[in-house]
Amino acid sequence: MDMQNMGSNVESVESADTSQYVVFTLGEEEYALDIHRVVEIVTPTAITRVPKAPNYIKGVINLRGEIIPVMGLRERFNLPLIEQxxxxxxxxxxxxxxxxxxxxxxxAEVISLSKEAIEGLSNFSNDLSMDFIYGVGKIEQRIITLLNIDKLVSSAKNEG
Incomplete structure (x- = not known):
């Protein structure tokens, strides 16, 4: 670890020890995805249902000619449904x-988290829903759940 630069370059967008995350909400909870995995953020559009899909697969959207499956993250995490x-x-x-x-x-926003601000979940339970989570980010007084999008999607594929 480069101790000379620690704290002196707060303006830097990203360094070896810092990653950026897109923060979003589901209810009162804040979650985050690695910004490198996010392609874009769009307002909801017409979703075409897919027969016999699991309840959390809302259907597909046509985004500039690309057909993209859409997952309801509230359903995926067994949270109560709300109106959009x-x-x-x-x-x-x-x-x-x-x-x-x-x-x-x-x-909500894009945040930068240093490796020191991220805590793993090894101390938590073996609950299957924890499999989608690789840690929590601590920023000021907030705790933001960091999602492992690969496991979230691969477990959905395995269930479907």
């Missing part, structure tokens, strides 16, 4: 070479 609002967004992210959308209540 003007803040509702679909975050399009890449898993392998595929684009997948996730419906979130709102997108």
């Amino acid at each position: 609002t003007e803040d509702t967004r679909i975050i399009i992210f890449k898993v392998d070479e595929a684009s997948i959308g996730g419906i979130v209540d709102s997108v």
Whole structure:
């Protein structure tokens, strides 16, 4: 670790010890995805249902000619459903070479977290839902759940 630069270059967008995350909300909770995985953030558009899909797969959208499956993250995390609002967004992210959308209540901001600000979840339970989470980010008085999007999507594929 380069101790000389620590703290002196707060303006830097990203360094070896810092990563950027897109923060979004589901209810009162804040979650984050690695910004490198996020392709774009769009307002909800017409979603075409897919027969026999699991309940959290809302369907597919046509985004500039690309057909993208959309997952309801509230359903995926077994949270109560709510009506969409003007803040509702679909975050399009890449898993392998595929684009997948996730419906979130709102997108809050982009944050930078140092490795020291991220705590793993090894102390928590073996609950299957914890499998989607690789840690929590601590920033000021907030705790933001960091999602492992690969595991979230691969577990959805395995269930479906």
